[in-house]
Amino acid sequence: MTTVTQDPAAPGPSLESRGIRLGDVLFRGVAIVAAAAATALLGLIAYKVIEQAWPAIEHFGLSFVWTEAWNPVEDQYGALTFIYGTVVTSVIALLLATPISIAIALFLTEIAPRRIASPIATLVELLAAIPSVVLGLWGILVFGPWVAENLEPWLEKWLGFIPLFGGTFYQAGMLPAALVLTIMIVPITSAICRELFSRTPRDLTDGALALGSTRWEAIRGVMFAYAAPGIAAAVLLGLGRAFGEAIAVAQVIGGSDHINVSLFAPADTLGARIASQYQGATSPLQQGSLLYLGAILMVISLVTNVCAQLIVRRFEKQRRAV
Amino acid sequence: MSSTTPVPGDPFDITTRSNGLRRRRIVERLFGALAILSALAAVGILALVLGTVVAKGLDALNWDLFTKSRPLFGQEGGIADALIGSIIIVGMCMAMAIPFAVLVAIYMSEYASPRIATFLRLVLDILNGIPAIIVGIFVFGLLVVGHGQSAVYGAFALAILMLPMVARATQEVLDIVPRSQREASLALGVTKWRTTWNIILPSAIGGILTGVVIAVARVAGETAPLLFTSSIAANAVSFDVSHALPTLPVAIFAFSESPDPGEQAMGWAAALVLIAFVLVMNVLAKIFAGRKQRQLEGG
Amino acid sequence: MKKSLAAALALVALVVATVLATGATAAPTRSQAGTLTGAGATFPFPLISKWIPEVGKAYDINITYSPVGSGGGISAITARTVDFGASDAPLSSSQLDACKGCVVIPWALSATSVPYNIPGINGRLRLTGPLLAQIYMGEISNWNDQRLRAINPGRNLPDLKITPVFRSDGSGTTYNFTEYLSSVSRPWNDKVGFNTSVSFPTGVGARGSAGVAGVVRNTPGALTYVDVAYSLANKFSFATMRNSAGKYTTPGLRGIQAALSQLPNKVTSLSQLKIVNPPRSAGPLAYPIVTFTYVIVPTQSNKAADLRRFIYWAVTQGQKFGPPLLFQPLPKTVQAFAYREIKKIQGGT
Numbered sequence: 001m002t003t004v005t006q007d008p009a010a011p012g013p014s015l016e017s018r019g020i021r022l023g024d025v026l027f028r029g030v031a032i033v034a035a036a037a038a039t040a041l042l043g044l045i046a047y048k049v050i051e052q053a054w055p056a057i058e059h060f061g062l063s064f065v066w067t068e069a070w071n072p073v074e075d076q077y078g079a080l081t082f083i084y085g086t087v088v089t090s091v092i093a094l095l096l097a098t099p100i101s102i103a104i105a106l107f108l109t110e111i112a113p114r115r116i117a118s119p120i121a122t123l124v125e126l127l128a129a130i131p132s133v134v135l136g137l138w139g140i141l142v143f144g145p146w147v148a149e150n151l152e153p154w155l156e157k158w159l160g161f162i163p164l165f166g167g168t169f170y171q172a173g174m175l176p177a178a179l180v181l182t183i184m185i186v187p188i189t190s191a192i193c194r195e196l197f198s199r200t201p202r203d204l205t206d207g208a209l210a211l212g213s214t215r216w217e218a219i220r221g222v223m224f225a226y227a228a229p230g231i232a233a234a235v236l237l238g239l240g241r242a243f244g245e246a247i248a249v250a251q252v253i254g255g256s257d258h259i260n261v262s263l264f265a266p267a268d269t270l271g272a273r274i275a276s277q278y279q280g281a282t283s284p285l286q287q288g289s290l291l292y293l294g295a296i297l298m299v300i301s302l303v304t305n306v307c308a309q310l311i312v313r314r315f316e317k318q319r320r321a322v
Numbered sequence: 323m324s325s326t327t328p329v330p331g332d333p334f335d336i337t338t339r340s341n342g343l344r345r346r347r348i349v350e351r352l353f354g355a356l357a358i359l360s361a362l363a364a365v366g367i368l369a370l371v372l373g374t375v376v377a378k379g380l381d382a383l384n385w386d387l388f389t390k391s392r393p394l395f396g397q398e399g400g401i402a403d404a405l406i407g408s409i410i411i412v413g414m415c416m417a418m419a420i421p422f423a424v425l426v427a428i429y430m431s432e433y434a435s436p437r438i439a440t441f442l443r444l445v446l447d448i449l450n451g452i453p454a455i456i457v458g459i460f461v462f463g464l465l466v467v468g469h470g471q472s473a474v475y476g477a478f479a480l481a482i483l484m485l486p487m488v489a490r491a492t493q494e495v496l497d498i499v500p501r502s503q504r505e506a507s508l509a510l511g512v513t514k515w516r517t518t519w520n521i522i523l524p525s526a527i528g529g530i531l532t533g534v535v536i537a538v539a540r541v542a543g544e545t546a547p548l549l550f551t552s553s554i555a556a557n558a559v560s561f562d563v564s565h566a567l568p569t570l571p572v573a574i575f576a577f578s579e580s581p582d583p584g585e586q587a588m589g590w591a592a593a594l595v596l597i598a599f600v601l602v603m604n605v606l607a608k609i610f611a612g613r614k615q616r617q618l619e620g621g
Numbered sequence: 622m623k624k625s626l627a628a629a630l631a632l633v634a635l636v637v638a639t640v641l642a643t644g645a646t647a648a649p650t651r652s653q654a655g656t657l658t659g660a661g662a663t664f665p666f667p668l669i670s671k672w673i674p675e676v677g678k679a680y681d682i683n684i685t686y687s688p689v690g691s692g693g694g695i696s697a698i699t700a701r702t703v704d705f706g707a708s709d710a711p712l713s714s715s716q717l718d719a720c721k722g723c724v725v726i727p728w729a730l731s732a733t734s735v736p737y738n739i740p741g742i743n744g745r746l747r748l749t750g751p752l753l754a755q756i757y758m759g760e761i762s763n764w765n766d767q768r769l770r771a772i773n774p775g776r777n778l779p780d781l782k783i784t785p786v787f788r789s790d791g792s793g794t795t796y797n798f799t800e801y802l803s804s805v806s807r808p809w810n811d812k813v814g815f816n817t818s819v820s821f822p823t824g825v826g827a828r829g830s831a832g833v834a835g836v837v838r839n840t841p842g843a844l845t846y847v848d849v850a851y852s853l854a855n856k857f858s859f860a861t862m863r864n865s866a867g868k869y870t871t872p873g874l875r876g877i878q879a880a881l882s883q884l885p886n887k888v889t890s891l892s893q894l895k896i897v898n899p900p901r902s903a904g905p906l907a908y909p910i911v912t913f914t915y916v917i918v919p920t921q922s923n924k925a926a927d928l929r930r931f932i933y934w935a936v937t938q939g940q941k942f943g944p945p946l947l948f949q950p951l952p953k954t955v956q957a958f959a960y961r962e963i964k965k966i967q968g969g970t
Contacts, residue, residue, distance in 0.1 A: 131543020173930025244453025255826025271387035280692025305451035394670035
């Protein structure tokens with residue numbers, strides 16, 4: 001049996017060790033609380049939005065989602081116009097932004113010499129930082145009129161046989177909104193693509209080139225294949241951003257209640273409708289309906305976002321395996 | 323030359339005659355040209371947007387802008403009240419979000435098990451993707467209803483937007499700090515919390531500041547949350563945070579829809595101020611990132 | 622390294638401090654004297670803008686007014702997030718219930734003009750209610766339509782698409798305009814109806830009186846409905862509307878005055894203040910799209926004294942600021958009604 005002799009000159013172990021435990025416990029406790037609060041916040045947001053939308057959810061049920069109506073006189077509301085507007089503007093923005101972003105990313109990583117690439121990359125980063133309200137300001141005062149006076153007549157001239165491009169030219173409508181969204185998404189998506197392309201392992205492309213493929217074939221065959229999940233994630237992230245953009249869209253989309261085939265005509269999206277009508281809702285049911293729109297928007301953007309995150313995570317795993 | 327038969331159309335078959343090679347070269351040039359053209363066109367358009375804002379903003383800059391407040395109907399005015407309101411609200415937002423975010427990041431990086439850390443990363447990334455207008459509705463329903471608008475609620479809404487950005491940036495930077503630093507410190511008898519606070523955090527400060535600065539730049543321009551929490555405000559400079567304060571983004575939103583050329587000009591000027599701020603923040607971020615890089619390399 | 626970081630931070634801090642100092646010293650700050658916060662209709666905003674400095678001088682009350690639209694004003698006062706709300710649309714019974722003890726007081730009177738932007742056309746075009754309804758229903762889509770030319774002989778109406786512009790936010794001006802259309806056009810009444818927010822069959826939406834004015838200013842061929850003060854301020858041409866007497870009238874002071882012919886000698890309830898589309902007996906000058914605009918105040922408020930002072934001033938001395946903006950001073954019967962309602966504001970100091 002060993003006896004533990006205590007050195008009387010040494011500092012009392014009980015005090016110091018108590019101090020250590022307290023500081024550590026406190027700090028760790030605070031950190032845990034913070035992390036738990038962040039998680040709780042997410043749940044609380046979802047809860048609060050649905051709670052405020054509940055009167056309308058109860059009243060209209062699920063048919064709200066495919067009803068095309070917005071009539072405060074008769075208290076009849078439906079989300080179809082806005083879901084249509086959200087989807088169409090975002091999809092058009094994505095269809096335009098994706099190839100442009102890939103082109104910019106390729107240009108910056110493969111084609112441009114370092115001296116040109118650097119300032120252009122900075123420019124694109126700066127554009128990602130432009131607040132959406134400023135883009136909307138530019139949209140109302142400069143871009144919208146230009147679209148109505150130049151772009152829409154040109155589109156009607158060449159593609160007017162498609163109903164999408166017919167009808168009266170408006171300065172506010174689906175088309176300017178989709179184009180503003182494109183301008184918003186391009187910097188974000190191209191930054192992600194640029195990262196992806198610059199991280200492609202050189203030896204894969206070198207191997208393809210050694211086998212005699214041209215540069216474009218190497219890019220297409222190797223780089224795109226390798227980065228495909230990343231590009232998909234970038235696309236989904238851009239889509240999520242486009243879905244959620246309310247302010248700039250509200251400024252240039254024209255606030256219509258009805259679905260119109262023509263892209264030139266005014267329309268509305270989920271976020272934009274909430275932004276323009278929420279303060280002045282005349283009846284509790286209108287308020288609830290606006291929040292029902294918010295709940296739908298939240299669900300759509302959550303699903304898109306989670307899909308993007310899952311793809312990114314699987315991609316990370318894949319990449320580490322390579 | 324060889325016994326292999328050329329397979330028509332196979333791009334990797336080097337034994338085909340020059341016809342195939344020519345076609346491939348043409349395709350190569352074509353796509354190359356297309357990539358360059360579309361990239362330049364896109365960048366050109368983007369530069370056009372920036373250039374227009376800067377040009378029109380500069381045109382509208384005058385001293386009145388910074389000394390007068392939002393005008394009443396048919397009068398002259400400026401953006402002094404909105405500018406100050408924005409500074410106050412963003413300042414409060416930073417005070418709310420940054421400590422919280424750093425704590426969450428510390429938890430994820432120092433204390434949490436890998437599975438919890440992954441879960442929290444997902445939570446933060448999802449929070450990051452919530453549209454700003456949903457956050458606005460949330461804070462409106464939670465706080466504004468029954469109590470009225472206030473700058474504090476506006477700052478809170480912006481803090482919710484800022485939290486995931488700063489937390490993720492901090493967590494990534496903390497993860498990069500080598501394990502050896504922690505182990506050495508703990509081996510020397512330093513408590514865990516002191517290790518984190520006095521040793522790990524300071525070496526990560528460059529990355530944290532980068533994340534903060536980028537998040538501030540983004541949050542300073544957000545309009546939707548402020549529409550719901552701080553949009554009914556006085557036409558005068560005020561430091562009273564218990565009421566709504568005017569802010570730059572909301573002011574720009576209002577000016578953008580005005581028919582009055584004077585107010586539109588103020589909108590451009592306010593946009594220029596906002597962009598200048600964002601620009602400065604981005605430059606700061608680069609400085610901090612450079613500092614972080616040098617520190618990491620220097621050990 | 623450290624130096625450049627410190628320098629950068631110092632620079633930012635310096636800029637922020639300078640801005641704060643400049644703004645704080647140069648711009649007028651709010652004194653701690655009585656403050657009243659209000660929100661609501663954009664319609665009376667031109668007049669309220671004139672009142673604010675005057676009331677500040679007379680009673681040292683700082684008034685804030687945010688023109689967010691009548692719907693926004695009703696919501697805000699119902700939620701008590703402001704001290705007073707303003708609306709051009711009277712409250713429905715369910716809105717009054719929701720407001721829990723609010724009193725609605727008329728404090729100004731003006732007309733809704735119908736301005737348009739037709740390049741090459743100066744001066745006033747003639748329009749009728751039914752035609753306006755057809756335009757807003759999309760049945761008349763071009764300015765050179767036969768029906769428009771028929772009532773405007775000699776005017777060279779161009780081949781230009783009509784873009785009807787409406788208020789996308791909850792608006793008392795929309796209420797006034799759609800109430801008018803409902804009373805003169807059966808199809809409109811059946812298909813669309815009237816409210817502060819309706820489902821417009823066609824056209825472009827914009828927020829606030831400023832918003833619709835902005836769209837008209839930028840869009841050739843556009844047409845909208847907005848308080849006449851906004852048309853004046855933007856130098857728009859606006860239409861002369863045909864009234865029940867068959868005459869085409871303008872939204873001027875005389876036109877507004879004539880529209881009041883149906884007011885009783887003693888006004889006892891808000892429902893008697895419906896003056897849209899006055900009958901033929903109102904005379905040849907009556908403009909058909911006229912509306913009172915109201916302030917909504919809780920009967921129990923801890924700012925009751927300031928509110929009473931403000932509103933009393935507004936309905937008496939404030940009225941003289943109206944005519945240059947084409948706000949007709951309140952008739953005596955309505956003023957008397959307003960005094961009685963103001964007395965209902967109690968509570969607090």
